[in-house]
Amino acid sequence: TQLLEQSPQFLSIQEGENLTVYCNSSSVFSSLQWYRQEPGEGPVLLVTVVTGGEVKKLKRLTFQFGDARKDSSLHITAAQPGDTGLYLCAGAGSGGGADGLTFGKGTHLIIQP
Amino acid sequence: DVKVTQSSRYLVKRTGEKVFLECVQDMDHENMFWYRQDPGLGLRLIYFSYDVKMKEKGDIPEGYSVSREKKERFSLILESASTNQTSMYLCASMLGGTRLLFFGEGSRLTVL
DSSP states (O other), rough: OOOOOOOOSSSEETTTOEEEEEEEEEOOOOOOEEEOOOOTTTOOHHHHHHEETOOOTTHHHHEEOOOSSSSEEEESSSOOGGGGGEEEEEEEOOOOOOOEEEEEOEEEEEEEE | OOOOEESEEEEOTTTTTOOEEEEEEOOOEEEEEEEEEEEETEEEEEEEEETTTTEEEEEETTTOEEEEETTTTTEEESOOOOOGGGGEEEEEOEEEEEEOOOOOOOOEEEEO
């Protein structure tokens, strides 16, 4: 069974600060996705990383896939209250189909104004 | 944009009642999924479907069944609701083998 550990579980910081959240596994994934979920809503896909060492930027969000494709990080620069939410990572195994997706339990992020 | 619509955002049912949760997607995706999300447990896959009338068990299918009579619609059925099925239920769709999930807004079910 593939497991994805996300850390920290909870994070509360002030507006304008930087932060990094992590998604780690002992398993290799063919790709890894990050989702953001706001309270009372469904998760929304932010990005997919596919290649080991890949870095993708989405405005103030920077996503990195580890060289060995076992881990990923999300760095937010100058956090804003609109960044508040649950951040989920999901790894795709070598099998086909979303039944092969493994979700982490998420990082609850609160940005205080 | 992909639109995944779940019929009910909030439901309150009694133990033993039959519950239907409906999900419709408008992008002609072949694959559809039902997850439940609970604090501390994350998202867990209940059932998924790769085609009309086709269904596969996920990680926690016990107590649930599904129906996919049309490509755009995937229903989750609780034959006899129990209190431990109180949860947030999330439907998702996916195009082909992209591995990218598009989620609905969720249905929060409370079983009393």
